[in-house]
Amino acid sequence: MRTIMHVDMDAFFAAVEVLDNPEYAGKPLIIGGYKDSPRGVVSTASYEARKFGVRSAMPLRQAALLCPQGIFIPGRMHRYQEVSHQVHSIFPEFSPVVEPLSIDEAFLDMTGCEHFYSSLEEMGTCLKQRIREETGLTASVGIAPNKFLAKLASDWRKPDGLFVLRPHEVEGFLRDLPVSKLWGVGKKSEEVLHKHGLYYVRDILPHSLTWLQERLGAAMGAQVFNLARGLDDRPVEPWTDVQSVSNEITFPEDQDSFDFLRQQLAKMSEKVGWRLRRQGLYARTVSIKVRFGDFRTITRSHTLEHSFNDDDTIFQEALHLLQQVKLKPVRLLGVGVSNLSEGAQLSLFDAGSGGSASKLTEVMDAINRKYSHGTITRGRTLPQSDTPEH
Numbered sequence: 199m200r201t202i203m204h205v206d207m208d209a210f211f212a213a214v215e216v217l218d219n220p221e222y223a224g225k226p227l228i229i230g231g232y233k234d235s236p237r238g239v240v241s242t243a244s245y246e247a248r249k250f251g252v253r254s255a256m257p258l259r260q261a262a263l264l265c266p267q268g269i270f271i272p273g274r275m276h277r278y279q280e281v282s283h284q285v286h287s288i289f290p291e292f293s294p295v296v297e298p299l300s301i302d303e304a305f306l307d308m309t310g311c312e313h314f315y316s317s318l319e320e321m322g323t324c325l326k327q328r329i330r331e332e333t334g335l336t337a338s339v340g341i342a343p344n345k346f347l348a349k350l351a352s353d354w355r356k357p358d359g360l361f362v363l364r365p366h367e368v369e370g371f372l373r374d375l376p377v378s379k380l381w382g383v384g385k386k387s388e389e390v391l392h393k394h395g396l397y398y399v400r401d402i403l404p405h406s407l408t409w410l411q412e413r414l415g416a417a418m419g420a421q422v423f424n425l426a427r428g429l430d431d432r433p434v435e436p437w438t439d440v441q442s443v444s445n446e447i448t449f450p451e452d453q454d455s456f457d458f459l460r461q462q463l464a465k466m467s468e469k470v471g472w473r474l475r476r477q478g479l480y481a482r483t484v485s486i487k488v489r490f491g492d493f494r495t496i497t498r499s500h501t502l503e504h505s506f507n508d509d510d511t512i513f514q515e516a517l518h519l520l521q522q523v524k525l526k527p528v529r530l531l532g533v534g535v536s537n538l539s540e541g542a543q544l545s546l547f548d549a550g551s552g553g554s555a556s557k558l559t560e561v562m563d564a565i566n567r568k569y570s571h572g573t574i575t576r577g578r579t580l581p582q583s584d585t586p587e588h
């Protein structure tokens with residue numbers, strides 16, 4: 199039996215702004231852009247702003263209508279990264295097995311560390327106190343036998359929450375949750391479950407694994423079957439000494455359509471970008487790897503002046519490299535980034551250049567984090583039938 203702790207900072211960007219600008223305390227604060235910015239979306243809303251119905255990923259204009267008295271600011275990614283590093287540097291004091299999940303979240307495997315504390319509640323309280331001492335900010339903590347349950351638990355008493363879920367309490371805790379709380383259940387699977395009259399986790403329990411798999415597909419059916427029972431055996435995976443992040447795909451048949459390869463590059467660029475951002479890393483070099491039908495393999499790379507972690511830069515650079523390769527039927531294609539660092543050399547939130555692309559990425563990441571990666575993707579990853587050949 200594992201003991202997993204999930205830590206999630208409360209309204210992180212907004213909380214950092216209040217920390218640095220005490221005059222914002224207790225006010226509805228909306229990070230993402232100015233009120234009249236035509237294309238922006240909300241990145242984070244303070245709890246006061248959430249009372250007006252303002253949510254992450256909502257267009258700023260809509261937020262301004264819901265909460266006209268709100269304080270709208272573009273945000274300072276550099277500063278959030280800085281505080282994020284402070285927070286993440288506390289976790290190794292508690293466990294050697296830490297998986298950073300995002301700029302303000304992590305899983306800690308606390309298995310075997312239980313006896314250092316008088317109770318699991320004390321364990322959670324200690325971490326919350328350390329974060330508060332070190333940063334002045336509040337976090338919510340969930341402690342449970344696995345990652346899925348720990349993440350639900352940290353959300354349960356937010357903000358400044360602490361919730362411990364013990365094995366014998368799991369069944370009762372899950373019963374009355376809506377099916378959408380199960381990881382991976384997005385709009386499509388939810389619709390299928392609703393169609394069969396399954397609205398709450400308890401409604402899933404009477405159905406067999408096969409019954410669920412027939413309706414949701416093999417993988418999703420099994421996941422829903424297990425998660426409904428509170429079963430999740432994924433280990434906490436620490437990111438250590440990452441030198442590069444890459445993704446590659448071997449095609450079942452050799453491919454010679456440039457459009458198809460471009461589409462694959464776009465998909466892989468999103469995956470690589472997502473993994474970079476998930477680890478709070480930036481890269482300076484993009485590489486591609488191409489294996490031809492005759493098994494000859496080449497790599498090409500390009501290093502930029504500035505660091506980046508957005509899908510667009512990765513994709514554009516990879517595409518540029520691919521365009522310079524004399525194409526023959528391709529068996530394998532890969533995209534990678536290297537020259538990694540923990541700090542950005544450009545601000546994601548600076549008004550003007552590149553701001554909205556980064557905000558889009560931020561919102562896509564938020565959605566993908568919630569519903570599993572790939573839920574939302576850019577149009578260029580889809581087949582384009584009438585794009586002219588390059």
Ligand SMILES: [Mg+2]
Binds near residue numbers: 209210302303
């Ligand atoms: Mg958070």
